[in-house]
Amino acid sequence: MASASVAAPAETGKDLLFDASARTRWRLGFDRVAGWLLPVLFLVAIVPILDLVYYIASQALPTLSWAVLTNTNPHDPYALGVPIISTVYVMLWATAVAVALGLFGGVATAEFLSERAAGWMRMSANLLVGTPSVVIGYFGYFALVLGLGWGYSFIAGATTLAFFMTPYIFRVTDLAYSSIPRPIREAALGSGARPYQYILKVAAPIALPQILNGVFLAVAIGVGETAPIVLTSTHSVLVPQTLYSPVSFLTAEIWLNFSQPPGQALALAFQAAFVVLVVVVALNIVVRIISARYQKRLEGLYQ
Amino acid sequence: MSATPTPEAVESREPLPPPSSPPAETTPPRRTSRFRPAQLIPFIPALVPAALIVAVIAELVVSTGFTNFGLSFWGPDWLPSPSVGTPTFGILVFITGSFLTAIPALLLAMAIGLGIAIASTSYLPRWITRFLDPFVDLLAGIPSIVYGIWGYLLVAPFFGTVINPVIYRYFSFVPGFGGKAPLAEGVGLPVAIFILTLMALPITTLLIRDSLRAVPRDLWEAGLGLGATRWETTRKVAIPYGLRGIVSAGFLGFGRAFGETVMVAMVLNVVPAFPINFYSGTSTMAAEMFTQLDSAHGNGQFLAALSEMALVLLAISLVVNIVGRRLVSHFAVYEVPGL
Structure with missing residues (x-):
């Protein structure tokens, strides 16, 4: 429910990013970078779990x-x-x-x-x-x-x-x-x-x-x-x-x-x-x- | 028109018949609330969890045989069966080892968990998180022995041949990172901490996610409506609001990492000694208890020392869990193993 409520400002972000003061540019830019970087952390969970399942399966299945x-x-x-x-x-x-x-x-x-x-x-x-x-x-x-x-x-x-x-x-x-x-x-x-x-x-x-x-x-x-x-x-x-x-x-x-x-x-x-x-x-x-x-x-x- | 009857109408009523008094010889009716022991029967099963905890503590206390090891119990010397001299049981090494593995793992799991939870609640749309969140939940379901065999045979060699040598080569000037070269097998603290992080991650992520999701929608909208970015709203509105939940995530995640047994016993290169540097092995309370019970079988003093160590481990776990649970009540995460 929170994710739905916070989606709104993303659309206006781009215009502001070019017209606003340095301070505002920094704030919006930081927000955008966080939006790109934080989801990458999901890889910390996804990569090991896929690796683990693949490894165990690949070692066990041949025998x-x-x-x-x-x-x-x-x-x-x-x-x-x-x-x-x-x-x-x-x-x-x-x-x-x-x-x-x-x-x-x-x-x-x-x-x-x-x-x-x-x-x-x-x-x-x-x-x-x-x-x-x-x-x-x-x-x-x-x-x-x-x-x-x-x-x-x-x-x-x-x-x-x-x-x-x-x-x-x-x-x-x-x-x-x-x-x-x-x-x-x-x-x-x-x-x-x-x-x-x-x-x-x-x-x-x-x-x-x-x-x-x-x-x-x-x-x-x-x-x-x-x-x-x-x-x-x-x-x-x-x-x-x-x-x-x-x-x-x-x-x-x-x-x-x-x-x-x-x-x-x-x-x-x-x-x-x-x-x-x-x-x-x-x-x-x-x-x-x-x-x-x-x-x-x-x-x-x-x- | 008045509804109240006139005095005349009251007086003209037929007098009521006198109330029939009970016959004097009958006994007063039995009090229905009288206590009967059988009434307690339905309550007995409810005591199961409390009884189990009390039984665990009592049994461990009894099995120490009230052996007093004195101050040396908190000392650094662990010599359960020396070739000469008397055995010494000091558990300082294991307490140190437990904290040395659990605290870095917890810090990593909190940082990553906070990031994932924020991404999941503030940034990613619902249809993506519906697909991604189950991966985190699934991490909690993997048995620790499976983590162990994966860690011992795949992750540890990767650390031993790639990560540890690189750290050793470029950071050996940092105290603790130099000295004895890392093993090629890679078993040791870094692997244990890495996998403990994975094991604590679902707990921290889920609890933080839940507390961020519990932030009222009005507050999110107020923050965003004032012109704060999503990051600022998360940091200045949502996180302070959900702080109790986040702190509880820290405690419960720590409890999980602190008590982890089998995985640590497999990848830590368990030796009852302080780590000599970042790459070396040491031992934790849980791992030592797990691997040593076999050799202690039949050795009264050794068993007493191990059960006292079990009590120390249990006491720390209980305190951590009590604090963590008191901060929040999470029914929602009952489906998560270990939580």
């Missing part, structure tokens, strides 16, 4: 095939299929735990807490998001690996990852429920709905797209996270058989292999990086699309 992606041979230490399937398992567990913690937490915060208490909870969630991932990894290591005696295992790694993902789901659920138009809530409760009926039957259909959005975002963040799982689990050539088996993870494979000389190990690192990158970027794009549509839908509720 990537369907056979590589589905190679789960336990005698091949560089099989990509094992980390992919293990990552799916870990993410299923982590997402389930994170949704269980974050979803109920978000709903309860939005619906039951006073503004003041909800503010504290929102601040806590924001702080959790700002907590370095290595600290969450340490928490998982001390509390789960050592404290609960789970060892370096699937369950310790996936649960630690869940702690990392929880605040994202919490915040989005809280936001989704808080931003439901107040008249809808009052209409439901005023016509005799019990709170749980309002939450499940009235609010949930409205809030669901955004909550789903939060889950996607949390999955995108979880899949790309390395420290929580590397600190709480160890490499394995097998898909986890029990909750307490060690487990491999795509980002952990990158961490283990990135400094190897060119060869199968490095190829595995690039393949894993490519898979992670594709999943994360795809999820981020989906999140943006859903988010944009949801905003329109929410605005439509008032009409």
Whole structure:
């Protein structure tokens, strides 16, 4: 909206530039140079991102095939299929735990807490998001690996990852429920709905797209996270058989292999990086699309 | 015509029947607001984030075993398993390293972010920014390990063979830029700072952009209507108006750069020593914690030192984030990872 409002003086600028005093010429000239130079800064974001995507793709794609992606041979230490399937398992567990913690937490915060208490909870969630991932990894290591005696295992790694993902789901659920138009809530409760009926039957259909959005975002963040799982689990050539088996993870494979000389190990690192990158970027794009549509839908509720 | 009834009409009314008093033997009705513990159940899930934070802090405190390393904990000597003598755990190197990487990265990210945000809000038309802004958002979504492998194998050699030698050749008279020649592999402070800048950039850009967009249209138009250029309006009207948001962008961007773990561990050439010059490696708290936990496994004193370091890192992160979040509330940027 601001960009529309400031477009006007550009047309008259040229005439003024030649007729005005030196001072005015300097001001208008500076403005014009800024208008040309500042947008160039976008290149600082665009060039690295294109370079990064191109580099990872160009290193991974020559060795990537369907056979590589589905190679789960336990005698091949560089099989990509094992980390992919293990990552799916870990993410299923982590997402389930994170949704269980974050979803109920978000709903309860939005619906039951006073503004003041909800503010504290929102601040806590924001702080959790700002907590370095290595600290969450340490928490998982001390509390789960050592404290609960789970060892370096699937369950310790996936649960630690869940702690990392929880605040994202919490915040989005809280936001989704808080931003439901107040008249809808009052209409439901005023016509005799019990709170749980309002939450499940009235609010949930409205809030669901955004909550789903939060889950996607949390999955995108979880899949790309390395420290929580590397600190709480160890490499394995097998898909986890029990909750307490060690487990491999795509980002952990990158961490283990990135400094190897060119060869199968490095190829595995690039393949894993490519898979992670594709999943994360795809999820981020989906999140943006859903988010944009949801905003329109929410605005439509008032009409 | 008067609506009030005359006294006669009132008196002529049938007297009301006496109110039926309740039978004396019934008990008074139950107070509906009586507290029952089950009423608390719906509130319990709401405590999740606070409980998680408290649990993280408590667990880290407990796992230090309340080991007192004394003043040497803040000292420069980090010798977790020396061949002779007793181990020393001083984290000054890592605190220095964390600030040494995060502050330059933050300054760069703030400057570039401010430029991008101003370009996006004041200069470029909407249809161009709709196309360009998602690139900045996407930077936030790239996992740090992917930044790391890209940085280690592509960016670092570029720094090592092109940028660092040029700086070394022409600026070696500047203190800190001379001395030992840069490595050809290029891993070290410049690469780490460069990629940290990229990682902090989406946070600073988005928050600054949001605060500039929140400036009322009237103020923009007032500035422009008085004859100020777009640059002058941005600098003298919009930026002062959105200053809180811009400062919060600084804090949150710093938090992001300060806590970054895996990418730094990959490109910084992690060694537990102060950097000898601009091109050398050092270590940060997060990177050291990440790479050393394996060797500390089973070593009580080492683990205690690492968890105390974790507490220091967490404390700084919390303070930075609390300040940053108190300045503004940004629901709008919940879709951005790490924000």
